[in-house]
Amino acid sequence: MDSNINETMFCFPIALEWTIAEERLKALKDLNENEFLESERFTAIHSSDVKYFLRIYPNGNNVANRGKTWTLYFLDLGKEIKIEAEYQFSIKSANWIFKSNRVFKEFDGWGPTCCTTDELFDPRKKFIVDGKFTLKLEGILKIKKVETNNEMGFLQTKLKWINNLWNIGFEDFTIVTSDGKELKVHKNILAAQSPVFAAMFKPHTKEAMEGKAEIPDFSFKIVEKSIKLCYNHDFDPDTSIDESFVLFKFAEKYDIQLLKDDIQDYLADKIDISNLCEIAQRAIDENAVKLRNKCMDSLSSFLSKKKFVPNMEVLDKTFFIAAIKNSSCHTCETL
Template sequence: MNSSKIDVPILMRWKVSKEEIQKQFQLNSYIAKIVYPKEFPDIKYCLSITNEENEIYVSFGFLMREPKIIKANYKISIPTKNYVRNFSEKIFYEDGDSYINFKCSFEEFFDPANGYFIDDYISITMEGIMTFEKEKEICDNFEIKCSTNMDEILYNRDDKDFEIYCKNGNSVKVHKIIISAKSYVFDTMIHSSFKESNESKVLIPDFDLEIIEIAIKFCYGISIANDELNVLNGIKLLQFSDKYDICDLK
């Protein structure tokens, strides 16, 4: 088997209460949030908060079924404390590998005067790219496909009944039935008494037209081209899929 390098956007938003952290510390020395990428079931990534010898550590790491070299470039932020730090070329070799990305004393962490918690909650955000080698499977099977690309035919029809605008006024027209089937958020928006349902349009100010178009084409079943999926677009598409609950795109 040959191998190929794969770049995968990673994104995590973790909001956890002071009460839950302290409760877990009574049982274990740590509390963790784990993300399970659907496309790669043998790899998981996680953030953890650990209490060790009166020191608090926030760490990022990987859990994997088999040893694998994973390289990661990522950013961790704690908005409640205005803490932001970038980490480059971190390499993970085996199950449980992690790096300490932030530390402070136990007293400092839980002292209300230091502002780690707002309304008794702390928020930690992590985003970046993980890179690893994946074996290519060589298969002799073949498939028979219809020569008519129904996804593109449907996307190019003129009977679309919903419009998505970005902040500069440009828009993408879609079929309600398509985006309702792919996104619970859009489905709720369309089949409700919301303004968007009555006007058959919605403004999405935090994503540009290119990202909206790529995501909508994906909803129609149109593949994302390699030249559209650079690192920046990958992160934005991950954020879009997370916000609008498009599970298979995420």
């Protein structure tokens, strides 16, 4: 592999058991317009809004497939560009299993024929038992994240020109922090990233006329780090989890979206099994939605692998229950 390329593979489990009443299937048995039944839709990856669902076509999904029953797995990629899927269909009562691998690059459905239409309703084949047909899907979704050192260097070069403004002088505004210290800044840099600061800098405001504003809730250290990140977006890799959340509070209060995203991405990269619950609960408390979704994906993945996750007792009950559901086999019925 090229030394300038870093690849990481992330895996997300999926599982769904769908029960359908025989009468609902019979209603489509003799129709020739590619009619189907569809399951509920479930989220597989919360951080990128990837969803999946099933369809069954009792009498085929096109003219060529007429007279056969087809089961299809659909994947909505959300914010992802490419997903590798390994999955298995099964109908336990009929002792039927189908395994497949597929790469999804757009919203698509894929799956096998499980039997002929006549076999579907033949009691000897046991696809339908006690008036119900039950189809199960199990699988793993794989997403490869690729980062090149060349791209990172290019971005750092671009940011260097903005970063140079940090020490170049010509500041035109003063911020007074909670510990009484003053920080000189450029109004244009802050106004471009924060609608709160932009409103503060309008000519008629007290702050604009005095050329200064007080920030009583944050220390000089936090304000300086936060505002410097508005210049270069270069996060210090030694920033602690505690300090990161204080920085997020600052970004939230002054509505600095790029900084909020940067901090959540930084904390998401810090997640491991030992600190997951701490980060998740603080993300919930601070309404860091992007980070909370990443924590949900991580917790669901750990639980599905039956790994012990410490400190789960600190988690918000609703969040914890949702993670349990996501790590379990979903069920839905069409009756």
